[in-house]
Amino acid sequence: MSVPGSSLYAPHRRTRRLLGPIFGVACFLATLTGVVVLSVVLGAVIAAALRRPGAEPWYAIGSNTRSLFELLWGLASKPQSSDPTLAGFRAGIAGSMWLLGLVAVFAIPVGVGAAVFLEEYAPPGLLRRIIQTNIANLAGVPSIVYGILGLALFVRAFGMKELAMGRTLLAGSLTLSLLVLPVIVIATQEALRTVPNSLRQAALALGATRWQMVRDHVLPAALPGILTGTILGLSRAIGETAPLLMVGAAGSIGVLPHSPFDRYTVLPVEIYNYAKNPKIQFQTVTAGGILILLVLLLTMNATAIVIRNRYGRPGRG
Structure with a gap:
């Protein structure tokens, strides 16, 4: 047949x-x-x-690994300097950590809240489709555009000096928060969509309010996906250079920031400035800074993968 x-x-x-x-x-x-x-x-x-005088051959893996670790440790603990033997990325690493923490404080609650509203509360219709389309479009906007927006909105406040934040950590973190916000919203929405509707219906059938259903059942079930998307969004923020150059990340600074209203620099900006130096010795410093940034990014991405694999499996709480 x-x-x-x-x-x-x-x-x-x-x-x-x-x-x-x-x-x-x-x-x-x-x-x-x-x-x-x-x-x-x-x-x-x-x-x-x-690359340095008297370096071991490439096949000497043990000694090269030890030399690389010593180089990265030294660069991470030294301040900026015009002398390549004394130059390091201490201020940039501290500024990046400050920036990462502030972006997390600003972007995560707003992004997760917006996603919960769109998925759980907003009724289907034209307005929701317009908002969803704009969020998807904002996720593809070049980062330099966010830098221009941050310069006008946060640094200069459209010419209103009383509201202008100046070239501070707060202005830079708010600019990067706008940059990663669409990524966090989209990732959170995808995580919420993976929660079965039967879980929502069971909670509502037992007398839970919509907020109790979201708080006690939907969000815990979607938490691994939310955390994964959030960490990936933050890893994008820590590697950005163009928007921070627009909002005034200092090219050379000798002191560490102690508050959100201090001047700052970040690791990618320091790498950019060292790479422009014509002295050939700064090539080693620049390469070491790139490796430090890669270690930070890979650590964050690995954390996202571990969270997804450990808590995203069925039956894992």
């Missing part, structure tokens, strides 16, 4: 058998290309960090 419609696909069966493996090989080559390019770039950065 023939399957209904089988004759419709029979003429294309040979083509599908031929194109299927070709498509698989093309996808594998695309993945391999990305891995090879990233490996070459990372290897070039590590080689630049280890």
Whole structure:
């Protein structure tokens, strides 16, 4: 007995058998290309960090690893300097940590709250579609545009000096909060959509209010996805340079920030400034700063993966 419609696909069966493996090989080559390019770039950065007089050959893995660790530790503990032997990223790392904490305080509650409203409270209709479309569009806006907005809105307050924040940590953190807000909203919405509707219906059927249903059942179930998206959004913020240059991150600063109203610099800006220095010795300093930034980013991304794998499985609380 023939399957209904089988004759419709029979003429294309040979083509599908031929194109299927070709498509698989093309996808594998695309993945391999990305891995090879990233490996070459990372290897070039590590080689630049280890480039110094009397350096060990590349195959001396043990001594090179020890030298690389000592280099990164020294760069992380030294202040800015025009002398490459004394230069470091202490102020930039401190500013990045300050910025990361403030962005988390500003962006996470607003982003999660907006996503909960759109998914759990906002009725379907034209207004919701307009808001959703604008959020998706804002997620693709270049970061330099947010820098221009932050310069006009937070640093200068459209010319109103009484409200202007100046070139402070607070202005920079609010600018980056706007940058990552669409990412957090979209990630939180996707996490909320993975919660089964039966869980919502069961809570409401037992007499819970809508807020109690969201607070006690929906948010805990979606928390792994929310945390993963939030950490990935924050990792984007810590690696941004262009918007912070627009809102006045200092290129050279010798003191660490102690409050949100202090001047500051961040790690990507310091890397940018050292990379412009014509002295060849600063290539090692720049490469070391890039590796420090990569360690921070990979640590945050690894944390997101661990949270997703540990708490995102069925039956894990």
